[in-house]
Amino acid sequence: MQKEETARDAAGGRLSIRNVTKxxxxxxxxxxxxxxxxxxxxxxxxxxxxxxxxxxxxxxxNAIAGFHSITTGEIYLDDQxxxxxxxxxxxxxxDRIVVFQxxxxxxxxxxxxxxxxxxxxxxxxxxEQAHALGKVMLEEAGLSDVADKYPxxxxxxxxxxxxxxxxxxNSPKVLLLDEPYRAMDALTKSIMHESLLEVYDRTKVTxxxxxxxxxxxxxxxxxxxxxxxxxCKLKKVVDVNxxxxxxxxxxxxxxxxxxxxxxxxxxxxxxxxxxxxxxRELA
Amino acid sequence: xxxxxxxxYFWYTLEQRMATPTPxxxxxxxxxxxxxxxxxxxxxxFWRFGKIPGxxxxxxxxxxxxxxxxxxxxxEEYYIHIWSSCRRIAIAFCxxxxxxxxxxxxxxxxxxxxxYTFPILEVLRPIPPLxxxxxxxxxxxxxxxxxxxxxxxASLFVTTLNTxxxxxxxxxxxxxxxxxxxxxxxxxxxxxxxxxxLPFIFTGLQISVGVAxxxxxxAEMVSGDYGLGYLIVDSFMNNVTVPMxxxxxxxxxxxxxxxxxxxxxxxxLMQWQVKELAQQDR
Numbered sequence: 205m206q207k208e209e210t211a212r213d214a215a216g217g218r219l220s221i222r223n224v225t226k227x228x229x230x231x232x233x234x235x236x237x238x239x240x241x242x243x244x245x246x247x248x249x250x251x252x253x254x255x256x257x258x259x260x261x262x263x264x265x266n267a268i269a270g271f272h273s274i275t276t277g278e279i280y281l282d283d284q285x286x287x288x289x290x291x292x293x294x295x296x297x298x299d300r301i302v303v304f305q306x307x308x309x310x311x312x313x314x315x316x317x318x319x320x321x322x323x324x325x326x327x328x329x330x331x332e333q334a335h336a337l338g339k340v341m342l343e344e345a346g347l348s349d350v351a352d353k354y355p356x357x358x359x360x361x362x363x364x365x366x367x368x369x370x371x372x373x374n375s376p377k378v379l380l381l382d383e384p385y386r387a388m389d390a391l392t393k394s395i396m397h398e399s400l401l402e403v404y405d406r407t408k409v410t411x412x413x414x415x416x417x418x419x420x421x422x423x424x425x426x427x428x429x430x431x432x433x434x435x436c437k438l439k440k441v442v443d444v445n446x447x448x449x450x451x452x453x454x455x456x457x458x459x460x461x462x463x464x465x466x467x468x469x470x471x472x473x474x475x476x477x478x479x480x481x482x483x484r485e486l487a
Numbered sequence: 488x489x490x491x492x493x494x495x496y497f498w499y500t501l502e503q504r505m506a507t508p509t510p511x512x513x514x515x516x517x518x519x520x521x522x523x524x525x526x527x528x529x530x531x532x533f534w535r536f537g538k539i540p541g542x543x544x545x546x547x548x549x550x551x552x553x554x555x556x557x558x559x560x561x562x563e564e565y566y567i568h569i570w571s572s573c574r575r576i577a578i579a580f581c582x583x584x585x586x587x588x589x590x591x592x593x594x595x596x597x598x599x600x601x602x603y604t605f606p607i608l609e610v611l612r613p614i615p616p617l618x619x620x621x622x623x624x625x626x627x628x629x630x631x632x633x634x635x636x637x638x639x640x641a642s643l644f645v646t647t648l649n650t651x652x653x654x655x656x657x658x659x660x661x662x663x664x665x666x667x668x669x670x671x672x673x674x675x676x677x678x679x680x681x682x683x684x685l686p687f688i689f690t691g692l693q694i695s696v697g698v699a700x701x702x703x704x705x706a707e708m709v710s711g712d713y714g715l716g717y718l719i720v721d722s723f724m725n726n727v728t729v730p731m732x733x734x735x736x737x738x739x740x741x742x743x744x745x746x747x748x749x750x751x752x753x754x755x756l757m758q759w760q761v762k763e764l765a766q767q768d769r
Contacts, residue, residue, distance in 0.1 A: 271663055296666035308664035312682035312759050321678070322668040356763030374668065 216282045216299075217247040217377035217410030219268065224277030225435075226263050237263045239435035240277075247282075247377075250404060250411045252425035254418060254471055256478035260436030261414045265380050268412065269302050270294035281377060298322055301371035302380045306387075307363050309355040315366045316342065316351040322374040334373075341369050344406075345399070361392045365399055372407060381413045385420070394452065397423060405449055418471060422446075422463045423455065430470040433478035440470040540729045545736070548729045558718070558730035569737060571713035572703060575631070576745065579638035579699050587646030587695070588688060594647070595654020596680050612644045616702035620709050630712045638703040642695035649691025653684030686760060689753035696749050700742045715741075 226238040237260040245251045253261050266272040268279055268286065270293060278288035286294040301322075302308075309318045319342060320334035329337065342348050345365060355363050364384055371379055385393045401424065404411060415421050421428045428442040444463060446454055454460050491499050504510060521542055527533045528541030540548075548554045552561050559565065594601045594608075616637045623633035661683060665675045707716025715738045722731040754761055 269663070269667060271666075296663075296669075298667065298669040301667045302663065304660050304664065306660065308658070308660040310661060310664075310679070310682070311763070312685070312757070313678075321665075325665075325671070325674045325678070326669040354759040354762050356759060357766055370668070 218280075218282050219243075219245040219251075219378060219410065219412065220280045221245075221264070221268075222278045222280070224264070224267065224279060225275045226260070226267065226272070227275045236435035238267075238274075239437050241431075241437045242277075243429060243438055245410060245412065248408045248410055250424055250426045251413065252421035252428045253412065253414045253431060254416070254421050254428055254467065255431030255436060255439075256433045256471070256475040257416065259431050259433050259474070259478065261431055262382055264436065265302070265382055265412065265414060267294065268378070269300055269380055270296040298326060298374040299377045300380060301374060301376045301378075302382065303364065303367050303371060303384045305383045307355070307360060307367055307384075309363055309367050309370065311355050314352050314354055315347070315358070318355070318366065319370045319373055322370065326374070338369075338373060341373055342366070345369050345403070359392075361388060361396055364396065368400070368403060372403065372409070376409060378410045378412055381411065383414050383416065386416070393420070398451075400424065401448075401450060418464055418467050419455070422460060422467065423450065428463075428467055430467060430474070433474045433481065439474065440467075442467045442470075538728070540732050545729055545732050549733050549736075554729075556722075556727040556729040558722075558733050565733075565737075568713055568715050568718045568734070569741060571717075572707070572715045572738075573741065575635050575638060575703055575714065576696070576699055579635050579703065580642060580696055580745075582635075582639045583642040583646050583695060583699065584692060587643045587691075588650050591647040591650025591688075591691075592654060592676075592680060592684060595651040595684065596676060601651070608644065608647060612648070616641045617705050617709075620706065623706070624710060630710055633710060634703065634706040634714070637706040638699045641702040642699040645695040645698050646688075646691050649694070650684055650688050653687025653691070654680055656687055657683035685753075685757055689749065689757070692749050692753070693746055696745050697742065700738070700745070704738065 221241060221243045224238055224241045225236070228235045228237055241264065243251075253264070255261050263272065267274045270286070273292035274287055275292070276289065279286045279294065281299065285291070286300075309315070310321070313321065316335060316338050319338035320329075320331070323329035323334040323337070324331055339348065339351060342351050345368075347362070347366060347369065350358050350362060350366070355366075358366075367384075368379070385396050388396065397420065400411075403409075411424075413421075413424065418428075422442070422444055425444050428444060429438055430440040430442065431437065432439045442463060446457075446459060446463075525542045527536040528539050529543055530541075548556055549559055551559050554562065557564075590604070594604055619637055619640060620633075623636050627633040627636055657679065661679050662675060665679050670678065703714070704716030704719070707714040708720040711717040715734050718734040719731050719738075722728065722734065
């Protein structure tokens with residue numbers, strides 16, 4: 205166990221978020237989206253962020269990915285400053301790759317071209333090398349049949365799996381997932397979960413996963429971070445001590461049920477507050 | 488099962504198409520239109536329509552070896568008119584596309600560039616091509632260049648505006664995804680901005696080729712030596728009404744042909760869309 209931890213640390217992917225605050229002022233009125241939020245995510249941790257809609261979880265993800273600036277505080281990835289007072293907005297980079305809620309595979313490229321895109325534009329591989337590696341990785345994920353199709357020709361579940369492969373080909377330190385399975389039915393979702401767990405067991409990449417679904421959070425995560433309603437800060441951390449590899453049998457276990465209860469209590473309180481405030485979701 | 492190819496595929500699609508009501512409805516609509524035309528001009532000689540050549544007169548002259556009023560498919564002059572107009576359209580459309588697409592792409596991509604250029608475009612755009620005629624005659628010599636200039640102008644604005652809107656229509660998430668995957672600015676331009684704007688660009692080009700015909704004919708009517716627009720006005724002046732109608736119908740057919748060509752090129756370049764639509768059975 206100890207040995208595995210050090211191996212993970214060497215690969216990198218430790219995220220530390222320190223006293224981050226984000227204030228929007230869309231109409232001259234300050235709206236605090238994130239308030240003094242701190243968390244430490246270990247390398248190789250599956251970190252699930254749960255909170256009421258519009259609480260500012262995505263703001264946090266956008267700050268890590270480099271899509272938005274932060275107002276105060278610092279975010280580090282393995283002791284390297286991503287954003288802080290001297291540099292409010294992180295630069296985007298292939299060490300932190302986002303998988304989007306509605307999917308963002310380029311519709312004008314085939315699935316294989318999408319997967320091979322990262323290494324080609326970074327200049328780390330030639331087109332032939334990238335395509336060859338892409339084919340191998342799609343095959344590993346059981347997706348080799350669809351390599352030459354366009355994203356519009358496959359199901360959203362399939363597209364989301366390919367999007368994860370497109371991220372992994374760059375060996376990112378952190379995978380940022382913004383409610384990627386939100387719009388899916390329960391059956392597709394469970395297949396998605398299995399495939400993500402399989403990917404995680406293979407790569408041990410740090411996963412920063414935003415969701416509303418508590419069962420999803422506990423089934424997938426090492427730790428579940430429950431956030432307060434806007435402004436967003438850490439309310440409670442639930443440690444999930446269910447051993448890996450996990451499968452669907454744990455869903456009916458007593459331990460799983462108790463963890464869900466524990467998280468639900470914290471989330472429900474915040475959801476009620478958010479509902480009463482009637483706040484609109486922030487971008 | 489393998490897909491049929493070549494001639495077999497052609498027969499397959501033809502058979503499929505004949506099984507739908509589309510070809511029959513088209514035929515019916517067309518005959519109804521021609522019948523009304525005939526009824527108005529020849530059958531009943533309805534009031535002022537009596538002066539207009541009806542379908543029988545037009546068709547007999549159009550396909551006559553020795554046409555009564557000088558223009559038919561056997562006359563060299565007919566093809567000179569068509570060729571002059573087509574060549575002007577080709578030149579004008581190429582210039583308008585070559586300038587308009589890059590201009591629109593950069594306007595959509597760079598905020599600063601848009602701030603510089605958009606007000607000028609918006610002021611010039613509403614000025615109709617006919618209002619440019621005097622200026623075109625003053626600026627350019629001869630018949631050819633002013634006509635091409637006028638045809639270019641109108642389609643340039645359409646192409647530029649549509650391309651710019653095309654870039655605006657691209658979902659922000661594609662830019663973000665490309666950024667995450669380590670693209671440089673230029674790589675984002677070639678891999679996201681250009682293909683992302685293509686559907687709008689081709690909608691724009693289809694309108695633009697129509698607008699080019701529109702202003703070309705207007706220009707040919709004012710100044711010109713050959714061309715379908717010239718043929719129409721010249722016949723009217725000389726009181727030969729059959730070539731006038733032949734000119735109009737030819738214009739319609741050739742214009743339709745150019746639209747189809749633009750659409751086909753678009754389909755070739757946007758296979759992803761074609762396949763996506765095929766999945767939805769469209």
